[in-house]
Amino acid sequence: MKVEKFKVITINGIVLFSDHVDPTAFHGTLRIFVSGWRDNSMLPRGLLYEGVSNEPMLLSGGSAAQSSALQCYDALLCIQHEDETGAFLTHMREYMPPAHRRLIETLSVCPSLRDFILSHPSSDLCQAFNSCISALVDLRNYHLKTVAKYVILPGSQAMGCPLRGVGTTLNTTGTGGSSFMVFLKSTRNATQKALIQERPSASRETEI
Numbered sequence: 001m002k003v004e005k006f007k008v009i010t011i012n013g014i015v016l017f018s019d020h021v022d023p024t025a026f027h028g029t030l031r032i033f034v035s036g037w038r039d040n041s042m043l044p045r046g047l048l049y050e051g052v053s054n055e056p057m058l059l060s061g062g063s064a065a066q067s068s069a070l071q072c073y074d075a076l077l078c079i080q081h082e083d084e085t086g087a088f089l090t091h092m093r094e095y096m097p098p099a100h101r102r103l104i105e106t107l108s109v110c111p112s113l114r115d116f117i118l119s120h121p122s123s124d125l126c127q128a129f130n131s132c133i134s135a136l137v138d139l140r141n142y143h144l145k146t147v148a149k150y151v152i153l154p155g156s157q158a159m160g161c162p163l164r165g166v167g168t169t170l171n172t173t174g175t176g177g178s179s180f181m182v183f184l185k186s187t188r189n190a191t192q193k194a195l196i197q198e199r200p201s202a203s204r205e206t207e208i
């Protein structure tokens, strides 16, 4: 299979694919190598690292969920990821450098920026906060479309492929074994929930 068309740009540890990446080549070649060996039916017991451990190790594949940038924004903007989604993102911190993990933990326990804005009503502050949230919602929506283009669509077209079993597992589960479309929609929805509803200002109330 031809892979020379891959164009990969690394931004803060995140691998960003340009429009030149062929979804079928991504799905059929690269994704298999980043799938990891945790919740992976091909390697249910994990992988034995000879000379490192006597027991097989279960490790998730590479994912931007392990990038500290997005988790820092979430903590700063008080975006709450609940239940399984929150647990998965917290688990992904184990793959970050310890200093990055500590930064996210520190931001999470700092006085809440959202509460500050709510208790000091200012239209400018509120709009600035909401534009940050909206930008993150847009990013997560764009990302959902990218995942559909690079994983769901080529996965549904991979009939007859010798790696079909691998594809089936990887089409519905993320690198951590999550059902990733449910997970990704949940992170997007939690982001949307953080928007502050602007109350009408006193002057506008008197105008009406």
Ligand code: HEM
Residues within 6 Å of the ligand: 014, 015, 016, 017, 026, 062, 063, 064, 065, 066, 070, 140, 143, 146, 147, 150, 151, 173, 174, 175, 176, 177, 178, 180, 183, 184, 187, 188
């Ligand atoms: C072809 C390109 C991409 C594919 C197929 C893809 C796929 C996925 C999948 C399946 C997940 C679910 C969790 C997991 O499996 O680990 C995920 C999570 C995530 N991805 Fe990507 N991704 C791509 C590119 C990117 C890029 C370029 C970014 C950053 C700008 C990014 C940021 C994230 C983040 C932050 C998460 C964690 C969920 C969240 O916080 O909303 N991904 N990705």
